[in-house]
Amino acid sequence: MSTSTIDRLEGSRRAARAAASERAVSRAEGWRRRGPLLPALVFTIIVTQLPFLVTIWYSLRAQNLLRPGEDLFVGLANYVDIAADSTFRQTALNSVVITLGCVLVAMVLGIVLALLLDRPFAGRGVARTMLITPFLVMPVASSVLWSVALLNPTYGLLNWAIGLLGIEAVDWTSTFPVVAILMALVWQWTPFMMLLVLAGLQAQPKDVLEAASVDGAGPWRTFTSITLPHLRRYIELGVLLGVIYVVNTFDQIYLMTAGGPGTASANLPFYIYQRAFLGFDIGQAAAMGVVVVIATIIVASAALRLIFRSFEVKE
Template sequence: MTTTQNPPAAVAGEAHTTTKPTAPEKSRVRSDRAEAWRRRAPLMPALIFLIIVTQVPFLLTIWYSLRSRNLLRPEGEQFVGLSNYGDIFLDSTFRQAALNSVLITFGCVIVAMLLGLGLALLLDRKFFGRGIVRTLLITPFLIMPVAGALLWSISMFNPTYGLVNWLIGLVGISPVDWTSEYPMFSVIVALVWQWTPFMMLLLLAGLQSQARDALEAASVDGASAWQTFRYITLPHLRFYLELSVLLGAIYVVNTFDHIYLMTAGGPGTASANLPFYIYQRAFLGFDIGQSAAMGVVTVIATIALALLALRLIFKSINAKEQS
């Protein structure tokens, strides 16, 4: 009895010969790889520089966070593992600084976004001198943070000759030492003044990208100004609102200048945020190990929030494209 089955070796040989790439295919693959590298080569120096500037210091920060390193006692340096992380989470001042960071960031971002939205709606209308008004409203964002902090600390909130106390004195209110009695409020006000133009520019770009025919159709159908804003303009601005909140939160959470120059983290540590408290532990307390651990925790928390916000933004973009 005969069989028609091929030997296993023959089958394997046939499979091998059928999957083996031909010489023209190999040449095409090599050509595609060479073309890809020719496109990437000009970007490689910038990528290498970015890695050296950002990732190498971060890796060193992680290394220092695993060691007990105090500049006043260099002979006592040793590897302590995750002990620094446990110590900072048990530190009540660190928890207070983390809470202050959240309050300052969200307070500034939300208020600046609402004010920026209102200003953007006003500037989206045509009126005489709109270019001059737009330039003046952008000016606070162009001022350096140090100059802005000094402006609010000395010219506005000074208890003796500040402009705010002069204004409230006109209605019979006694002077207030704003940066001492209301440090968090003072810092948030100064940050809102600086970041409102940034929000305004983003939202104004979103308003000017809106299709005018949809607004005209809503007006013809008898929709009121509020209905047009709620059902047409606001959904269109969703991406720009989310982007402004994300970028504003990333920048504001790193605030250092205003706290250092306006309140110095005080009274005590009542207005200290994470960057300022890290500065205190590193450059005033010389505790490199714990300050590095705080820096790592701050970076990881910021990245986590940024990734979450980016996912929401990309989800809204995909939903808009599908619709």
């Protein structure tokens, strides 16, 4: 008997065994497998999905916590109000500007820093530790730090620094509120991007880089035609995760500008918070929440396809 016949026999026996085990997997096994998953799944559904269903219900009612007796079904009236609400549109635009501005600037800075850190030099670990620290500072603490210690118009450090250059003091949080918030956000998120890109750089196959240098490719050529394509997956992941987190920014806005002046620097989370907890307008706030979720789903379904590719999720 030749070895290939043995292989084939062995193979068909294995296939038969697999088919048998597949049948056995069926019911009991199915539940035994699902068992460990169910507590987490049920918990997540109850805590995250039920409240959202309630949000949809509230969005169809006129309810104000300041007037407890009043609770009417108003159909889509809350949504019609939102469509006519120019503040809602402005805060939606602010959300986009703040999110994209922060993620893109942080990513560019993060790439630069990651490239700088990917070279061997004395004290590299210390430099890296210093660079990741902004991400570890409690966001509430960093908002306080930026608004009071760094951007304060009279004793803030930034005004003192530009004063040395002969530029007059600026009241950052009221004159350029979005810029002030972006400064604090970019400072916090650059280390995040840097860490992801750095991990990408360090996962680069060294032999490919060597081959490129043997073939006479200069550093720029190597960067654009080898390193950047390799980094693509890491950059996409960083942008995606960054957007997920930054779009929900609340702490910096609440503490640095309170959305002001007026609503100039309010994003959607902050505006909805104002309507719900300062205006006690439950119906309106709920309807805005629903609109935000729908918008998120549209953006997220595209993003999720990307994330699945990055994570190489397989059945």
